[in-house]
Structures are given as structure tokens and as C-alpha cells.
Amino acid sequence: MTHIHIHIPAREGRAFAVAAGQSFRVIDAEGAQVADLFAFVADTTGEWLSAEHTRVALGRLFPRVGEGWCTNLRRPILTFIADDSPGVHDMLCAACSPSRYALLGVRGHHASCEENLRGAMTDLGRRDVVVPQPVNLFENNPILPDGALGIEPAPTRPGDSVTLRAELDVIVVVTACPQDITALCGGVPSSIDIELLTT
């Protein structure tokens, strides 16, 4: 087994192709870092990993190892094959975006997962991409007793990872979330590493 390594600096995003059957690891390099993950079916512009369809398919709010995630056409797209982390992930919250930071009081430009996604897809020639709700690896949004959604720091330590297998030929986009206003990334956004596993 050989590995192709992709480093995603803090606050940035990267797109990479994963063939059906191929697996990849998303590694929280420095700890307490959220990785927003998107996946698009490679040969079409109309099908992508969909959190809202995956919630229905799984009958659950949060992903668990061993389960499959599906597209907006309800086809299996990624399987969550290993979880070497505390097991806390989110699939309820929209990616951060310029409007999110404006509402949080930021003036001027602030990097965001939505802009990272658009940039990474534009680099591949896919403009006007739909922005699906991502699966937010390592993100800790606990459901409180009154039905509120909490925002807690990611509980990951350096080197924690999840491993996913592609069930279709996909373009995956991972962004190292630039959130430094809320506690989500422990206050200090840091980097994410990707290992593409080639058997």
C-alpha cells in the first residue's frame, strides 16, 4: 500500500479525486481542528454527498463508523470505514461563509469553508458549484436537553483521523475550518492532512 499525501494549511481547502473503491484518511494534524468535507460525483454536476439525505438513510443525526453516506439521489457515495478519533462529528450545520463571519461581527475579509470549496472547485474548472451542507469531521455540536445545538471545541488530539472509502468516482473537497470567532476549532485554526490510500 502506498500513500499520496496532501497537506491542507490552516484556513485553506483542497480538492482531490478519489476513485471508486479507493480510501482516504482525514487527519487532524495539530488537534482540535474541524475538517469540513464535501464530495461530488465526478462525472456530473448534479449529484453530491447530501447530509439531509444521509440523515434519512441512516435514521440518525450524527455519523457512525461502519455506516454509508449517500448522495442527493440516495446512492452510496462514501463509507465511514475507520474512526481513530473521539468519534464526534457533525452533519447538521452549514459551512461557514462570508455571511457567517459578518454576522459574528468580523469586518473585512475572513477565510471560510464555503469560499475554500468554491475556490477548490473553480481550480478544477467547476464554477457555479452548489454548496451542499458538509459533513463536519471532528466538529462538536452537542444537542442540549432543551433542543439547542451547542458549540464546543473539537475534542481531537494531534494525529486523530477518520478513514473513508469512495463508492463512486468522486471529487472530495476538505477544508481546514477557519473558524476562530467561536470555540469550534479551539480558537486557533490549524492544518489538516490527507492520505490517499492506494492499494
Place this chain on the structure above:
Amino acid sequence: MTHIHIHIPAREGRAFAVAAGQSFRVIDAEGAQVADLFAFVADTTGEWLSAEHTRVALGRLFPRVGEGWCTNLRRPILTFIADDSPGVHDMLCAACSPSRYALLGVRGHHASCEENLRGAMTDLGRRDVVVPQPVNLFENNPILPDGALGIEPAPTRPGDSVTLRAELDVIVVVTACPQDITALCGGVPSSIDIELLTT
């Protein structure tokens, strides 16, 4: 105050324009009926009511009366001004679609909220519409202690309603959910009425 009335037969959907400041009621005419609700900003194709952005804005999983819902650009789009129903609504689950019924074992065509949405928007000349995750009025998807999402019949009685106010000029689409395989609509899909309130 005058009313414009729109009847939505069982298993069908309708689109209607609502001006900023105008309110409308969504009425469960016969009881135990889910109404999938979508809203698109009228003068653009790129902005719509977004459940995933609304969850973040509210910090909650389910909508409550008095709160505002927002777009994918996080602008207020609808305000939930009255709830004359048991108060159970969903904003976690994708609209039913042909793939949902295929996976539930249906052979051949089955009406769906996604197709109802596409049809209603096509009638207005808006093809290739993005299918956002709807707010599912009266839909009862309780969160179970183990984190699973339940599917229970809508608890509404005939005449129960919610009232929403548009904060932008919008096209609203409401579909009387055709779900008759799960318990969601009590097994028998029925009709929805809309009252557009004109002051």
C-alpha cells in the same frame, strides 16, 4: 383583511408569490398531513430558505414560533409568527423523491415532494431548480435517546395551521407530502390549504 385561498390536493404541490411583509397560513385541512415548505428569493436563482443555515442561526434543531428563518446567504426570509398546531415541525429531513420511494420498495411512479417542487417551479419558468432541504411543517421526527431519528404520524387535527410572514419577496412552494409508505402522514396523504393574507 382579505384572503386569497389556494387548495393543494393530496399528493400535489403549488407555488405562489408572497411579497415582503405579507403573511400566509398553511392549513392541514384534513389532519395528520405533512406540508413540505420551500421558499426562493423572487429576483434571483441563487438564494433560498436553507434549513442548515437556519439551524445555525437559531442554534436549534427544530423551529419555534416567534423565530426567523434564513437563506443560504443568512438573510431573514420568513418569520414564524403563529402556530395553531401541536407545534411539531421538522427541519432535518430531505424531501421525499423518486429515489426515496424506490428504496422503500415502490415499483413504478410515485408522487413526491421533490417532483412537486420541480413541477411547480417549472410552471413558473424556473427550470433546473436546486432542491433545498425543506422545512417540513407538522412532520414528527422525534430524536430518540440513542440519537436515532424516529418517524411518527403528524399529530395535527383538521384545521391546524401555521402562519409565516415573508421578509423578502419570495416564491413559496408547499407540497402536500405523498408519503404513504411510512407512518408520516398517518398512512393516507391528504390536502393542504393556503391562505394568503392581504392587509
